[in-house]
Amino acid sequence: MADFHFELVTPERQVRSEDVYMVVVPGTEGESGIMAGHAPMMTTLKDGELKVYKSASAQPESIAVSGGFAEVGDKGLTVLAESAGE
Template sequence: MADLHFELVTPERLIRSEEVRMVVVPGTEGDFGVLAGHAPYMSTLRNGEIAIYRDSGEPERIPVEGGFAEVSEKGLTILAEKADITA
């Protein structure tokens, strides 16, 4: 069930804005997964991959460098210094 609003933003542009099932984020204190209804949370990012899970199939993986992630009642927003959408 896709019910988490997810946005991935870089200084250049909005990369993704969609409803997904879950996102796994490379936080500086370790990877963490976000589902709908997650408690408010904020973390800085380490270089790694965001894994975006939709209703079925393998996750989409997007390499990111630096930035931070914020979970709020509106969903998950990742503000990345760089994101490689060609990977």
């Protein structure tokens, strides 16, 4: 499956902007695995970890996030978090 664009932004800075294989988002209603072709959606985030997979066989990279929301649209996945650490 093709890669898609992922952006992680906080009020202070843009943390990430890259093409990835999959991102697992810690939503308040459960975790969601987002890949290319995912239906448009929006969810609020709970404090937790984004898991970023750069390829199908890669080990995930975890990024701690707190608060905010995630939106999947035509341009990929945008995560607007209150804070994010690596």
